[in-house]
Amino acid sequence: MSSNAKLSQLNPRQQEAMTYVSGPLLVLAGAGSGKTAVITRKIAHLIQNCGVPAHRITAMTFTNKAAREMKERVGKLIPREESKGLTVSTFHNFGLNLLRIELKHTPLKNNFSILDADDCKRLLMDLMHKDNLAGADSKELIGKAMRRISDWKNDLLLPPQAMSTAETPEDVHLAQLYELYERNIRAYNAVDFDDLIALPTRLLQENAEIRDKWQNRVRYLLVDEYQDTNTAQYMLVKLLVGVMGRFTAVGDDDQSIYAWRGAKPENMALLAEDFPSLKVIKLEQNYRSTSRILKAANSVITNNPHLFEKQLWSDKGHGEAIRIITCRNDDDEAERVAHDLMNHKLMNGKSWKDYAVLYRGNFQARVLEAQLRQMQIPYKLSGGTSFFARAEIKDVMSYLRLIINPEDDSAFLRIINTPKRAIGPATLEKLGLFAQDNHLSLLSASADQRLSMVFAKKAASQLHEFAGFIEDYTRRLHDNDDPVPVVRQMINETGYIDFVREQAATPAAEKTKLDNIETLYSSIQSLITRADDVDERNIESVIRKLVLLDLLEQQQEEDDTDKVNLMTLHAAKGLEFPYVYIMGLEEELLPHRNSIAGDSIEEERRLMYVGITRARQGLTLTLAEQRKAGGQMRHTTPSRFLDELPEEELEWSGKKKQKLSNVDPKAQAAAYLANLKALMK
DNA sequence: TTGTTGGTATTTTTT
DNA sequence: ATACCAACAA
Numbered sequence: 001m002s003s004n005a006k007l008s009q010l011n012p013r014q015q016e017a018m019t020y021v022s023g024p025l026l027v028l029a030g031a032g033s034g035k036t037a038v039i040t041r042k043i044a045h046l047i048q049n050c051g052v053p054a055h056r057i058t059a060m061t062f063t064n065k066a067a068r069e070m071k072e073r074v075g076k077l078i079p080r081e082e083s084k085g086l087t088v089s090t091f092h093n094f095g096l097n098l099l100r101i102e103l104k105h106t107p108l109k110n111n112f113s114i115l116d117a118d119d120c121k122r123l124l125m126d127l128m129h130k131d132n133l134a135g136a137d138s139k140e141l142i143g144k145a146m147r148r149i150s151d152w153k154n155d156l157l158l159p160p161q162a163m164s165t166a167e168t169p170e171d172v173h174l175a176q177l178y179e180l181y182e183r184n185i186r187a188y189n190a191v192d193f194d195d196l197i198a199l200p201t202r203l204l205q206e207n208a209e210i211r212d213k214w215q216n217r218v219r220y221l222l223v224d225e226y227q228d229t230n231t232a233q234y235m236l237v238k239l240l241v242g243v244m245g246r247f248t249a250v251g252d253d254d255q256s257i258y259a260w261r262g263a264k265p266e267n268m269a270l271l272a273e274d275f276p277s278l279k280v281i282k283l284e285q286n287y288r289s290t291s292r293i294l295k296a297a298n299s300v301i302t303n304n305p306h307l308f309e310k311q312l313w314s315d316k317g318h319g320e321a322i323r324i325i326t327c328r329n330d331d332d333e334a335e336r337v338a339h340d341l342m343n344h345k346l347m348n349g350k351s352w353k354d355y356a357v358l359y360r361g362n363f364q365a366r367v368l369e370a371q372l373r374q375m376q377i378p379y380k381l382s383g384g385t386s387f388f389a390r391a392e393i394k395d396v397m398s399y400l401r402l403i404i405n406p407e408d409d410s411a412f413l414r415i416i417n418t419p420k421r422a423i424g425p426a427t428l429e430k431l432g433l434f435a436q437d438n439h440l441s442l443l444s445a446s447a448d449q450r451l452s453m454v455f456a457k458k459a460a461s462q463l464h465e466f467a468g469f470i471e472d473y474t475r476r477l478h479d480n481d482d483p484v485p486v487v488r489q490m491i492n493e494t495g496y497i498d499f500v501r502e503q504a505a506t507p508a509a510e511k512t513k514l515d516n517i518e519t520l521y522s523s524i525q526s527l528i529t530r531a532d533d534v535d536e537r538n539i540e541s542v543i544r545k546l547v548l549l550d551l552l553e554q555q556q557e558e559d560d561t562d563k564v565n566l567m568t569l570h571a572a573k574g575l576e577f578p579y580v581y582i583m584g585l586e587e588e589l590l591p592h593r594n595s596i597a598g599d600s601i602e603e604e605r606r607l608m609y610v611g612i613t614r615a616r617q618g619l620t621l622t623l624a625e626q627r628k629a630g631g632q633m634r635h636t637t638p639s640r641f642l643d644e645l646p647e648e649e650l651e652w653s654g655k656k657k658q659k660l661s662n663v664d665p666k667a668q669a670a671a672y673l674a675n676l677k678a679l680m681k
Numbered sequence: 682t683t684g685t686t687g688g689t690a691t692t693t694t695t696t
Numbered sequence: 697a698t699a700c701c702a703a704c705a706a
Contacts, residue, residue, distance in 0.1 A: 062696070092696050117695080139700095193696055260694065363692045366697090391698095417683095424683045459682095548696070570694045592693060607694085 024245035024275040031613035032288030055085030056219035095196035113190040153194035154262035204239040226251030230262035290319025326654030329626040334371040356565040356577040380563040407441040419499035580615035585623040585639040
């Protein structure tokens with residue numbers, strides 16, 4: 001990605017993609033083909049040569065990181081004054097902004113909250129509990145319900161529609177749960193992540209006046225990673241660009257790895273149908289990898305069906321052979337990778353940050369982490385539990401959410417007894433019923449004077465005290481221009497800091513937690529002072545937005561010390577490294593077991609493709625003959641993807657695997673393609 | 682009725 | 697390492 005930024009000249013294809021502005025355009029950008037360069041230069045071109053004002057241009061990305069990088073690179077191309085008003089944001093952020101501006105036309109009230117996946121899970125658990133459906137398999141059911149509800153929202157289906165499409169008794173039950181969930185989340189004056197796309201889309205669909213307004217505002221739209229759009233996102237794109245179709249979508253169907261969360265790679269084909277004048281430009285020259293690495297990547301991905309054929313090439317020379325290391329077990333695998341990293345660095349005089357180790361699941365990092373620590377190799381772990389999944393951050397955030405949105409029962413439930421206030425499940429159960437009967441939020445129910453008639457004296461006074469405390473600080477926050485000191489005082493006064501101190505297992509853990517809280521404070525401060533939009537320079541906007549931001553990521557980027565990168569294959573998309581290791585090339589792991597059982601081997605293959613194409617010079621694949629799974633050592637089978645690599649470019653160490661006799665992937669691919677074409681008719 | 686303890690299982694990927 | 701549950705103490 002960075003290699004291309006230095007290119008002063010675009011190649012003819014890239015040039016064409018940049019200058020084509022007269023109609024809808026789809027750029028099929030292979031891995032490492034300089035798509036970010038095209039998007040950023042196109043933005044500059046639109047502003048400087050086509051007379052489109054910056055505030056009429058919107059670029060959408062999927063991750064905060066991509067948005068940040070894009071902004072940065074546009075900043076290097078054109079002076080700040082000229083890019084003023086330009087929108088570069090994630091789909092979710094864009095949706096949030098639209099909801100904020102069009103609040104009156106939404107089912108939401110001012111200062112609504114955003115619930116993250118964890119909050120939604122708790123809500124569902126609670127609902128199922130009340131529904132008396134908590135059984136032995138309740139955990140499984142929760143997961144199912146979460147996925148299903150998300151799928152429905154991504155397909156823009158409301159609960160009644162979900163109900164009418166239900167076929168099995170289980171579907172009916174899930175649809176009922178969906179309805180209940182929607183009722184509750186609205187009562188909280190809250191939205192979930194999927195609502196940030198679905199609500200704005202529905203609004204634009206139903207209200208022509210608002211649609212016109214936004215179409216006028218978004219005169220040119222650029223969409224990055226288009227292959228990752230789900231139905232709702234694609235609908236949003238269509239509604240924003242209108243019939244004129246002034247947009248550029250950039251994507252690569254071979255890098256579609258998010259179908260599991262609703263992404264529809266078919267949206268690429270749909271684009272050609274919905275916009276008959278769609279122009280398609282392919283970027284096939286790769287500026288990143290050696291031709292050996294590309295040969296391997298191409299050779300794997302040809303086993304997938306393709307709507308658009310493309311063949312990556314580069315002029316970077318043949319390069320080093322692709323190494324495959326067979327290890328005895330997962331510990332051995334970690335040890336070998338660590339030793340190899342050490343040797344390679346010393347022999348070739350590289351830096352730690354030149355290396356990335358990629359794997360299928362976060363759990364695989366644990367063994368490696370232990371090994372790296374033992375060998376004193378510095379590493380940077382991305383992914384895993386994010387900053388906001390940390391309990392202390394979620395707790396403090398819940399205090400803030402409750403102050404801003406008193407109807408946020410989800411926040412209330414999280415902190416009512418953290419730190420301990422002697423308010424347990426039984427009391428909460430009663431409070432919940434009382435609130436429901438009187439149509440109150442849990443917080444206002446806690447303040448209600450009638451409470452003493454229903455509750456024991458102690459419980460009632462505890463609840464009153466808590467409600468008074470929140471009310472008190474709500475007022476203080478309002479009366480004060482400088483919110484952060486007030487927040488700090490509140491968290492101290494409520495005893496949360498003492499609670500963290502007492503509770504922490506080790507002094508180190510205590511320090512991390514307190515540091516995390518400090519980081520949160522300073523992030524709030526800087527977000528308030530440095531907000532892009534003046535309307536967003538208040539604590540309410542900032543708190544809401546914080547849920548969507550991964551601050552740890554930003555922080556980690558800032559201290560870019562010399563460390564080996566450890567991450568999942570998913571997290572590696574969009575990045576590149578001189579030397580890449582991919583661990584665990586075994587059946588059931590890569591491809592993952594669930595994908596083998598389900599029907600999504602193609603997506604696993606794309607994941608493999610994404611992994612391979614991260615490497616510039618060196619690629620090393622490892623597998624273990626035995627691996628711990630479910631507390632037991634189990635024998636493994638080498639991944640089918642190893643069979644799909646070009647034999648002559650490989651260099652094996654350890655035992656070479658035997659040929660697998662699996663189904664002919666080409667035949668599978670043809671069947672799939674036929675199926676897909678029939679579907680699209 | 683709440684709070685603590687100690688045991689157990691746990692992981693595919695994320696805005 | 698964490699998170700959730702069951703069982704017991706106060």
